[in-house]
Amino acid sequence: MGTTAAGAVPLTLAEKVWRDHVVVPGEGLGEAQTPDLLYIDLHIMHEVTSPQAFEGLRLAGRPVRRPDLTIATEDHNTPTLEIDRPIADPVSAKQIQTLRDNAAEFGIRLHSLGDAEQGIVHVVGPQLGLTQPGMTVVCGDSHTSTHGAFGALAFGIGTSEVEHVLATQTLPLKPFKTMAINVEGTLRDGVTAKDIILAVIAKIGTGGGQGYVLEYRGSAIRALSMEARMTICNMSIEAGARAGMVAPDETTFEFIRGRAHAPEGDDWEAAVDYWSSLPTDEDAEFDAEVFLDADSLEPFVTWGTNPGQGISLSDAVPDPEHFDDPNARAAAERALEYMDLAAGTPMKDIRVDTVFLGSCTNSRLEDLRAAAEIIRGRSKDEDVRMIVVPGSARVRLEAEAEGLDRVFTDFGAEWRFAGCSMCLGMNPDQLAPGERCASTSNRNFEGRQGKGGRTHLVSPVVAAATAIRGTLSSPSDLTAHESELQEA
Numbered sequence: 196m197g198t199t200a201a202g203a204v205p206l207t208l209a210e211k212v213w214r215d216h217v218v219v220p221g222e223g224l225g226e227a228q229t230p231d232l233l234y235i236d237l238h239i240m241h242e243v244t245s246p247q248a249f250e251g252l253r254l255a256g257r258p259v260r261r262p263d264l265t266i267a268t269e270d271h272n273t274p275t276l277e278i279d280r281p282i283a284d285p286v287s288a289k290q291i292q293t294l295r296d297n298a299a300e301f302g303i304r305l306h307s308l309g310d311a312e313q314g315i316v317h318v319v320g321p322q323l324g325l326t327q328p329g330m331t332v333v334c335g336d337s338h339t340s341t342h343g344a345f346g347a348l349a350f351g352i353g354t355s356e357v358e359h360v361l362a363t364q365t366l367p368l369k370p371f372k373t374m375a376i377n378v379e380g381t382l383r384d385g386v387t388a389k390d391i392i393l394a395v396i397a398k399i400g401t402g403g404g405q406g407y408v409l410e411y412r413g414s415a416i417r418a419l420s421m422e423a424r425m426t427i428c429n430m431s432i433e434a435g436a437r438a439g440m441v442a443p444d445e446t447t448f449e450f451i452r453g454r455a456h457a458p459e460g461d462d463w464e465a466a467v468d469y470w471s472s473l474p475t476d477e478d479a480e481f482d483a484e485v486f487l488d489a490d491s492l493e494p495f496v497t498w499g500t501n502p503g504q505g506i507s508l509s510d511a512v513p514d515p516e517h518f519d520d521p522n523a524r525a526a527a528e529r530a531l532e533y534m535d536l537a538a539g540t541p542m543k544d545i546r547v548d549t550v551f552l553g554s555c556t557n558s559r560l561e562d563l564r565a566a567a568e569i570i571r572g573r574s575k576d577e578d579v580r581m582i583v584v585p586g587s588a589r590v591r592l593e594a595e596a597e598g599l600d601r602v603f604t605d606f607g608a609e610w611r612f613a614g615c616s617m618c619l620g621m622n623p624d625q626l627a628p629g630e631r632c633a634s635t636s637n638r639n640f641e642g643r644q645g646k647g648g649r650t651h652l653v654s655p656v657v658a659a660a661t662a663i664r665g666t667l668s669s670p671s672d673l674t675a676h677e678s679e680l681q682e683a
């Protein structure tokens with residue numbers, strides 16, 4: 196925990212990063228304050244939200260201010276099969292070609308399909324060591340909050356803001372409020388970071404974080420790997436928050452050390468010194484606090500059509516009648532209709548057609564390992580299709596180097612190339628109308644994974660157990676499942 200210098204105002208992690216990036220302070224106080232102009236340390240891009248920004252620069256005759264602080268990758272529109280063939284869908288092909296043309300014209304580093312560093316923008320940045328504590332990181336993508344796991348202040352921005360950052364390397368930003376999410380205790384076996392964040396969103400609601408930067412704290416967070424912290428920060432946006440952060444510590448430093456863009460030698464020492472000054476001061480105050488008990492947490496899963504409509508996997512589909520708030524009740528009724536679920540049905544009785552292991556929430560090596568650990572030597576339910584999509588080409592290579600691809604294909608799952616894939620189906624990887632999917636992604640909105648498709652958000656180990664049993668399941672259900680199979 197940080198200590199406050201004598202006489203200095205105690206600050207939270209987010210406030211320190213903000214303070215260190217103000218180029219021009221706003222005017223006025225509190226809610227009425229005009230935006231501060233902040234310096235941006237890292238700008239990452241993908242094909243979907245960049246074309247108009249480049250077009251704006253072109254029209255104004257402006258160059259990119261800091262191409263060296265800007266990096267692009269192809270992820271949303273890329274296919275995950277036959278990546279050496281031309282992209283069949285004309286819209287996707289055009290989107291990708293536009294990014295390639297813009298990157299070439301404006302001198303921006305781009306990792307294209309087929310390159311070992313291509314992949315989902317939020318997997319690629321941390322993997323290259325580009326994302327570091329204390330940085331401001333932006334991207335025209337809501338899940339930029341992922342990078343907050345490093346103690347960076349990371350925001351999703353709109354296309355006009357992308358243009359502003361390209362042109363100036365700064366961004367005007369309104370002040371924010373701070374919320375501490377305290378998670379104390381020890382997670383049980385089979386309970387993961389994904390369950391923490393689904394439980395947090397179920398607790399505070401999809402609007403609960405509005406106007407706040409969330410800081411995840413407490414012994415359960417400190418015990419998590421960087422990959423797991425990224426899973427949690429990734430979904431901060433699903434609680435409506437502006438960003439999510441975790442204070443940098445030894446786990447953070449060890450993850451960054453030695454990566455392609457990590458500081459070296461004296462620079463490394465200086466960086467670690469600065470990073471170590473960032474954690475929230477002991478006597479700093481948050482505008483709001485939330486508490487979650489890690490010891491009693493169970494695997495969590497969504498039953499509805501927003502990420503806040505979640506419940507313990509051992510519970511039953513809730514009855515809308517039991518919601519006090521009329522809006523929540525109406526939303527639950529609509530969600531159950533879309534999801535074709537009856538109140539009172541045990542979640543574990545719900546059968547799925549598809550299991551999707553992937554997305555910027557849960558497609559890193561650790562996620563693939565966790566799922567592979569569960570399925571190794573077991574067989575897939577024959578009616579379930581399972582698609583495994585590594586978050587980046589590098590993750591795919593690393594997974595193959597340790598034989599995980601074989602574990603998945605022997606099991607009967609499809610081993611794909613990297614990208615966003617079925618997280619939102621901007622490529623051919625989609626659900627058919629009425630199909631139901633256990634998905635390790637972050638959004639279960641109507642039609643998100645394909646028109647008429649139904650999504651249950653789950654962790655990688657729940658995804659794996661579900662592919663084995665065919666119904667939503669946790670790893671702890673597998674022993675019972677196996678004795679049933681033996682008896683049969």
Ligand SMILES: CC(C)[C@H](C(=O)O)[C@@H](O)C(=O)O
Binds near residue numbers: 336
């Ligand atoms: C396409 C992009 C703008 C979008 C986002 O901002 O999040 C996408 O990544 C998503 O997850 O829905």
Ligand code: SF4
Binds near residue numbers: 270554555619
């Ligand atoms: S994996 Fe999904 S959530 Fe992440 S950037 Fe891609 S589409 Fe958005």
